[in-house]
Amino acid sequence: MKTIGILTKPKFPDIKHILKDLVAWLRERQKEVVLDGQTAALIGEPATYQKTQIATMADMVLVLGGDGTMLNAARLVEERGVPILGVNMGGLGFLTEISLDYLYPTLDKVFAQEFSIEERLMLRARIHRHGEHVAQATVLNDVVISKGMLARMIETRISINGQFVTSLRGDGLIVSTPTGSTAYSLSAGGPIVNPSVHALILTPICPHTLTHRPLLIPSNVSLEAVLTSHDEGAMATFDGQVGVAMTQGDTVAISASEHRTRLIRLPDRSYYDVLRRKLKWGND
Amino acid sequence: MKTIGILTKPKFPDIKHILKDLVAWLRERQKEVVLDGQTAALIGEPATYQKTQIATMADMVLVLGGDGTMLNAARLVEERGVPILGVNMGGLGFLTEISLDYLYPTLDKVFAQEFSIEERLMLRARIHRHGEHVAQATVLNDVVISKGMLARMIETRISINGQFVTSLRGDGLIVSTPTGSTAYSLSAGGPIVNPSVHALILTPICPHTLTHRPLLIPSNVSLEAVLTSHDEGAMATFDGQVGVAMTQGDTVAISASEHRTRLIRLPDRSYYDVLRRKLKWGND
Amino acid sequence: MKTIGILTKPKFPDIKHILKDLVAWLRERQKEVVLDGQTAALIGEPATYQKTQIATMADMVLVLGGDGTMLNAARLVEERGVPILGVNMGGLGFLTEISLDYLYPTLDKVFAQEFSIEERLMLRARIHRHGEHVAQATVLNDVVISKGMLARMIETRISINGQFVTSLRGDGLIVSTPTGSTAYSLSAGGPIVNPSVHALILTPICPHTLTHRPLLIPSNVSLEAVLTSHDEGAMATFDGQVGVAMTQGDTVAISASEHRTRLIRLPDRSYYDVLRRKLKWGND
């Protein structure tokens, strides 16, 4: 691991000092540090690389941020599968691995090869309109099809491997990876899914029919959701960050990406520990 | 009951014949029929009245439609409390009293004074911005504050009688009457509330905090919801039909209207019968 | 307020010292203290009164305990409506008013008449079998009809004011007061109901039919639930503390008690504050 990309956001408290120290520390250890323009500016260095260059150059990406920054990083390095180490700058994240206090001891371990890689399923979504391909994205958390601003429902027609499943009326539909099961899907009533389960979660949002429930399907299928309602606007949203306006007849085709997000994991941190702390299990 | 207003929509199947027969039948019985322009046009009569005039003239309003048409009628006649008889043109409605098959026998009963009036709570909502009053509405079902199209959350700060209750993050908030408890609130996980319970239902929509649950409060309180988030647009929607765009700091003030919707009820129809049929209880 | 009854349980930590100090403090202020045998024994005094005598003698009952002890006290003093002050010995209770730290300042206020009384609805339940009356109880929280130990469902036929509502199959049924809405009903998916709403909550427990939802009805009705299944045992439970085995055909008749639980309230404590702290709203 010679080349280390760093991704962060200016909004984090004290990020300038943290970043300056980190870059110096890495260079002392003969690592090459690659920064995008916005991040370089935080420590007064000239803009050097595009974000997309980081994805092609780095042997590892260090994310200083929250789960939102992690989602961005995951999409950025998708194709090369660069390992990502997440350092949480705020609360306890589901995706970030360590808090800032453990940054340097953790890096020592990582450079000593004392870590494992956890692969996470990503989804690839494509939107088709009148036979044309109008948008696409890869997500680590979820693809959401949701109604416009007026409090009316939308209808989507869902098929799996070409087979009709159901028509769903309501506020919309979340198609989530196991990683995304603790994000929006959980708020909409979906289950928590351990990331090593090979499944997609279809969670209806405020379904009109009271018998619609979250549905888990194998992750190796092709799912299609067609927007069949026409009254109001609808939107497809990728990882809660990128949105595409939809019109009647638009089809969102979703299947597993051939790539995986590769998270750097330390031996002493358990998925269930994080769940317990985030969800305050046992704190009553 | 001398003067009968009729409200309907052109979209219902066979509405022209139904309306023509109904108007003739009423005139034979020396009733004066008042129609708005759109409805008069359906039977080839000249436009005579504004909808608002119907509200001031009619002794009773006959709604041929669904629950949406009923909500419109309720708002229209709010101040004078004109009795409304709902005739369902499609499935079984929660608000409409009878199906088309029973139209004439029911009218005979009504004109023979064989009916009762059921009063339904309405809510009055006012939106304030920087101390100014920007919108207001009366609703029979619900006031909804919901997020814009991108899949991000909004935050509202809720107070009751001036006392802070909670800050709610998620897709939004439904403030519903008991009448509205079987509408959108039910899809969002709210309980079913008999219309004779004097309560408002606060139902969070996809709340971020998993411990937020639907909350029932007495109907004689003043509720305020302030939009405290600023990232994305938000919308206040009245009875799912009228929407007002909101900006950070906007306050929605809600309290019971001094008026009631007055529904014409026949002795042989029970609230629980309707619930059972609509929700298919016992059909498994 | 001359005569003060005290109810507590031996299990609370340090209860002996707390009780000894409290009794001395009260006697210094010329209050007569009435204790049941178990409580008297804790401080080495001879057994003087039965619990039922406390109910007839006391001007006020001081409960040192949790919500369970409060439920007991409420049933004990039901008929005379003796005011109850709850002092929480553990976490934060929904029914107890203060923590131990505030015991003496609060008593000073109470004896200076600086308090209000909050009345809480109680339910009266009677079980009939073959026309005979086999059990009855008054509850402050809930009446629960639930299945026996084997994981099979029971069926209850529910009527309100003699009118059939629904047949419910599943693990059982909770009939809760607003006070009980934050107890078992909440775990079963019921809403939170402010105690000043005049309503009963019917919450199905793991209903077989997915469209069954919690139902709120006015508190001035008569509800009957008949056990119609015969496969397995079923149980009626009152406030989670007293159970009666049921057999097929047994009817549980429930209506509001003519009595109210009368809780002593201080001006500076809000229902919504307690909700917020107990449910950890806003702590994410």
Added chain:
Amino acid sequence: MKTIGILTKPKFPDIKHILKDLVAWLRERQKEVVLDGQTAALIGEPATYQKTQIATMADMVLVLGGDGTMLNAARLVEERGVPILGVNMGGLGFLTEISLDYLYPTLDKVFAQEFSIEERLMLRARIHRHGEHVAQATVLNDVVISKGMLARMIETRISINGQFVTSLRGDGLIVSTPTGSTAYSLSAGGPIVNPSVHALILTPICPHTLTHRPLLIPSNVSLEAVLTSHDEGAMATFDGQVGVAMTQGDTVAISASEHRTRLIRLPDRSYYDVLRRKLKWGND
């Protein structure tokens, strides 16, 4: 397929005639029919085999019944993995493949090898007490740990692969296969899981902590649930049919069985069709 076992129950309407015709039809086609005593008695034949003998002799088991009879059959033939064809005698089952109307055409297809086998995960549960092994069972649907009859909660301590997950207080816990996800787990709020997902579903029953949600874990793990509460009795139940009383400290160890239930499937019946019809999706 020479030897056909038949399993049914006397309670089904007209079962005697159906069975008599079926046995004759099979014998005409040179099939050997093996019946247990109870079933043989229905058609006046002498008792010939024990149920367990059917499991060892049959090339295929024909179940005339509902999902309960199917669960029994699955446990019976577990070790040899005999293919099972389910013929529904009542409503539409999740496990039974066809209705009675299609019995003979389906058998023709099956004997012509026009079918596929769908394998279903089974769970193996063992109960340990003070280091001793006190009970065990294999289930196709679920293992349930639930509280006794009085409306009190139990507590279970859950570990996965030796790692502590959470302590769960409430009415109990369901550990379900995907097959069982549409049974009791669904009533308790669990998701629907396609049987080809390799996962177990842990569904809390009326959890005391509001943040506990259904949790999906990979099916190749070892799960342990220890009963840590002592107040009341608790029960472990296997497929809703066999119960074992538990005491404090008892451990239920659950892992995937090495055997699979092998269901005979026809090409023209889809999992999603059954879901849609059973759950009345789209019927509102």
